[in-house]
Amino acid sequence: MSELAPTVTLSNGAAMPRLGLGTSPMNDADAERAVGEALELGYRLIDTAENYRNEVGVGRALKNIPREEVFVTSKFNKRWHSVEGARTAFEASAEKLGVSYLDLLLIHWPNPDQDRYVEAWRGLIALREAGLVRAIGTSNFKPSHLQRLIDETGVAPEVNQIQLSPLWTKQESRDFHAEHGIVTEAWSPIGKGGDLLNHPSVVEAARAHDRTPAQIVLRWEVQLNVVPIPKSSDRTRLEQNLSVFDFELTDDELAKLSALDGSGSTPADSDRAGH
Numbered sequence: 001m002s003e004l005a006p007t008v009t010l011s012n013g014a015a016m017p018r019l020g021l022g023t024s025p026m027n028d029a030d031a032e033r034a035v036g037e038a039l040e041l042g043y044r045l046i047d048t049a050e051n052y053r054n055e056v057g058v059g060r061a062l063k064n065i066p067r068e069e070v071f072v073t074s075k076f077n078k079r080w081h082s083v084e085g086a087r088t089a090f091e092a093s094a095e096k097l098g099v100s101y102l103d104l105l106l107i108h109w110p111n112p113d114q115d116r117y118v119e120a121w122r123g124l125i126a127l128r129e130a131g132l133v134r135a136i137g138t139s140n141f142k143p144s145h146l147q148r149l150i151d152e153t154g155v156a157p158e159v160n161q162i163q164l165s166p167l168w169t170k171q172e173s174r175d176f177h178a179e180h181g182i183v184t185e186a187w188s189p190i191g192k193g194g195d196l197l198n199h200p201s202v203v204e205a206a207r208a209h210d211r212t213p214a215q216i217v218l219r220w221e222v223q224l225n226v227v228p229i230p231k232s233s234d235r236t237r238l239e240q241n242l243s244v245f246d247f248e249l250t251d252d253e254l255a256k257l258s259a260l261d262g263s264g265s266t267p268a269d270s271d272r273a274g275h
């Protein structure tokens with residue numbers, strides 16, 4: 001087993017590993033195998049969602065580890081954007097995963113056209129008060145959406161999971177999160193394994209540190225205090241992706257990676273997209 005990732009303490013006190021495993025797209029069988037391998041290798045944060053339809057497979061793998069040793073995240077869809085709906089969504093995820101509580105439950109997308117994410121948020125606050133989830137958060141929320149949650153409930157999310165990599169550095173979101181004690185989690189943290197990993201700035205740093213391009217990008221996120229959740233179904237890549245806590249990028253390398261901001265394909269716009 002590799003070293004465990006260090007943790008970050010969320011605003012309500014839960015300790016979340018600073019790197020985790022993404023499980024989309026994986027079906028139940030893939031998820032059971034990949035999550036099982038990841039746990040063997042030392043991953044202690046597993047990211048799933050109602051929408052991935054793999055919570056049963058993830059849950060099978062979780063049976064191999066004491067519950068309190070792993071940080072389990074799930075997310076729910078827009079049809080559950082109400083106080084009661086959040087509770088129903090929690091119960092469905094917990095049952096599929098075979099757990100009595102979740103470490104983190106997220107509103108998957110704000111769906112502002114539906115205009116019910118504040119109600120979903122009230123539902124999450126109630127779940128946390130009931131001790132059914134240790135931490136609560138959002139995904140794909142822009143600063144304007146987050147501000148509304150804070151204005152209307154007085155409670156900020158502990159985590160906001162957004163599409164973030166050197167291709168889209170999301171400075172405005174990161175600044176807002178830092179101001180409100182929200183931890184930034186990154187989806188597609190290695191740009192879905194695409195061209196980003198061949199960019200000269202990434203390849204040059206990889207050579208300098210004798211690391212893989214993905215390790216360089218994940219380390220950039222760690223040094224920005226962002227929690228990446230790279231997906232891999234391959235044991236070697238799983239092992240490499242977790243092993244980013246024993247080297248350091250220079251300020252110049254960090255700046256060169258950050259300079260790629262805006263160079264990827266258009267990211268998802270959560271004012272329009274979402275489920």
Ligand SMILES: NC(=O)c1ccc[n+]([C@@H]2O[C@H](COP(=O)([O-])OP(=O)(O)OC[C@H]3O[C@@H](n4cnc5c(N)ncnc54)[C@H](OP(=O)(O)O)[C@@H]3O)[C@@H](O)[C@H]2O)c1
Pocket residue numbers: 021022023024025047048108139140161162186187188189190191192193194197212214215229230231232233234237238240241
């Ligand atoms: N909140 C949201 O709305 C949202 C949206 C999308 C994703 N997510 C979450 O974020 C997670 C990660 O995002 P993502 O899957 O879109 O993108 P990603 O993690 O940036 O990239 C995953 C891709 O990169 C490959 N890969 C993994 N490690 C690699 C390495 N070391 N070198 C080269 N290629 C590598 C993987 O293939 P192999 O499996 O073959 O290694 C896979 O094709 C998802 O699994 C999901 O949990 C959340």
